[in-house]
Amino acid sequence: MALKELFSTDIGLLSLFTIGFVVVMGVYLSRFVKRHMEHDENLHQH
Numbered sequence: 001m002a003l004k005e006l007f008s009t010d011i012g013l014l015s016l017f018t019i020g021f022v023v024v025m026g027v028y029l030s031r032f033v034k035r036h037m038e039h040d041e042n043l044h045q046h
Helices: 002-008 012-044
Strands: none
Touching: 002 012
């Protein structure tokens, strides 16, 4: 019942899109922060 509503109604599809967007944004931000931390670490090594 809940899965049918999630995939077939407008609000369900909007919720699914929102959940997907948040997951993708979290992955992007974590990779972005990790990359910049490594870059700064390499710049400041003596």
